[in-house]
Amino acid sequence: MAGETIQLKAGEANPLKTVAVVLGALAFGWAAIELALKPLLGKASKDKSVEAKAKELAKEVEDAADLASASVTEAVAEATS
Secondary structure, three states, X not given: OOOOOOOOOOOOOOHHHHHHHHHHHHHHHHHHHHXXXXXXXXXXXXXXXXXXXXXXXXXXXXXXXXXXXXXXHHHHHHHHO
């Protein structure tokens, strides 16, 4: 029993070879889908980052406008006193 090799008849599949072929096919399919959808996925993530940056910039502009308004109000109050 020890040291015996299993002889497969013609047409019989080796389970290890079958697993290797299936895993290879899955990896190839996954890579093909990633490459095919990469432009769409990249654009979607880019759009989200642009929206986030725009919201942040709008908040900064609003804060700057509030600060400028307060400064002008103080300057006018000092000038009229």
